[in-house]
Amino acid sequence: MARHFWAVEALSALAHDTRLRVFRLLVQAGAEGMTAGAIAAAVDVPASTMSHHIATLERAGLAQSERESRMIHYRADYDGMRRLLSFLIEDCCQQRPEMCADLVSAMACKP
Amino acid sequence: MARHFWAVEALSALAHDTRLRVFRLLVQAGAEGMTAGAIAAAVDVPASTMSHHIATLERAGLAQSERESRMIHYRADYDGMRRLLSFLIEDCCQQRPEMCADLVSAMACKP
């Protein structure tokens, strides 16, 4: 299992229906994050299954956890995601600016 | 196999060491693209294995093919990649501009 690119791990983590959904949820949840239970309930997946998926996101550097009494809060790791996006964009812009052309407009982060 | 997000297919395609390498190669190759054989040779992978990987990229909308006499030229599908990047960025910027903050600089496509 020779993973030359760290990015592969991050891409793999997002390349799953449930996990992509969870990541989107976490992004929306913001700094507060969500408890493991809340996530599992929102996506309707058994706790143990969800635990695996969240762990995968965390290993990939796309989520962070913090225990708060009995619950564990998870939140999106913006830094990790930014790293991944930068990698993809830099890689692609390398010689072909046309690929990133309209991306700026996508970045018009609406309030 | 309920794939709710089309993006999952694109992410899966890139979430593999060999395929990510091939995609990067194709981006660098530009409009000319590369023949299947050249790709397989560059990455040092048997032809049949490579054929599967390239097909995966093509299905995911990240590569395009065009036969040219006996060879088949493959090139990166910039449109597909831009779609994926837009999806990821829009999704993340949604409420958290801090995630996309430094991305603009990554987009300073150097000549």
Place this chain on the structure above:
DNA sequence: GCAATATTTCCATATTTCTCAAAATATAGG
């Protein structure tokens, strides 16, 4: 210490993906 709650880890199974040799297809040039 015990019961209740929140979550993970263990374990086994099911499914998917990966790999590549061998056979099939496509094209070009005698």
Place this chain on the structure above:
DNA sequence: CCTATATTTTGAGAAATATGGAAATATTGC
């Protein structure tokens, strides 16, 4: 039509990933 080249498809075994129940761990309150 035959041969050579370029590539894909087929097929089958190996490896990785996904899934979820049951057991284990952690925390709190009584």
